[in-house]
Amino acid sequence: MPSDNRSGVLLDVDGTLVDTTYLHTVSWWEALRQADHLVPMALIHRSIGMGSDKLLDHLLGPERDRDGDEKLRDAHDSLYAEYWQRLAPLPGAVELLRACAARGLRVVLATSAAEHEAAALRRVLDADDVIDTVTSSADAQESKPAPDILVAALEQSGLRAERVVFVGDSVWDVAAAGKLDIPCIGLTCGGTSRAELAGAGAVAVYDDPAALLAGLGESAVADLP
Template sequence: MDLPPEESAIATAVLFDVDGTLVDSNYLHVHAWRRAFHELERPVDSWRVHRAIGKGSGKLLKTLLGDDDAERVGDQAKELHSRYYLETAELLRPFAQAPELIRALAAKGVRVVLATSAAPDELDALRRVLGVDDVVQDIVAGHDVEATKPDPEPVQVALEKAGTAPEDTIFVGDAVWDVRAATKAGVRTIGVLSGGVSAAELTEAGAVATYDDVAALLADLEKSPLAKLFS
């Protein structure tokens, strides 16, 4: 007996990174980390901080401070970063057409899951500026995983929440770490340049396509790799 269309249809999903992909926040993070490192008398060049954005905070600290210093002052650095970042929360804004892209996908029956390493208070600020909780199926945050990007666990947990197979899912992110994490989980990635990483780097990491930002992706939606999820 044939199943009804709604039961036989293959579920598809888009997993979105948030910082630098949907919300213009990467450079606020850079500034907050710089202030934290300065206060702890462990200065780090801004460009080095930027290159590490997108990793979980633990991996970021080890990358920038080394294992020993990350162990000594890591908790203080995280606390200071969060404080300084939240002080600038009024500057957070969604990238142009970010909410519209999410709503367009949801309207086509594609499941949307947000995957971020943000702490709970930071996540609250991001959710407020995006304003798409009513159409997002679920959210994976830092407290939901033990390992952070570029480890595949955040993507694997997002897949579980989406209830979709890797081949029926696409990740959209702005960092090399997003692409590497998704690739390890068997998920194709679309890269956006809004986080400050080049198309060449994202492509080399394994992105199947790159766009300037999510507005450009929405404008090309019907011709983009996302179209295979709802065609």
């Protein structure tokens, strides 16, 4: 889509808008355990937000035998899918999307979830009427902390990097945005601390979407041209 002069908000979804971070943690823990990889949940949690390829490199080492990676991913996906019917938006998530749209901003879900997972997350949010664009893992050659999914979100929405902010919950989100000089607002509702998000370069940190919504008028969102 050709770029225009609209401004917008790019938002991560897992752990940012929908309460899934710890579900992914448990699902990866069990998938790894089934393959005799005993990895502490705390280490797994700190890797959530990366793509599965980088997550496995991070947890198991880049020099490992990758023949079992597909089986690990499939096991994670099957375990995580058991939670789909019980997923819930984080406090204020839907209201935040609607408030951004009411300001005339394009609302873009810049998720690297697989297409079927992204569809489940959209059903949970039930806000398609205000969502302009949704990405998926198929749109990115390389996963976060590489910025590919944000590049895809910009291209598909017709937005320019200098006219957007990104909202995410992990240091990997902040790192990806930084590579494009996009201001990133961090949310601690994914389990990453305020200090870690700020230390990674987040321009501001809030507890959850509801807290960002309450401070929207004084946030980086309000500074968009």
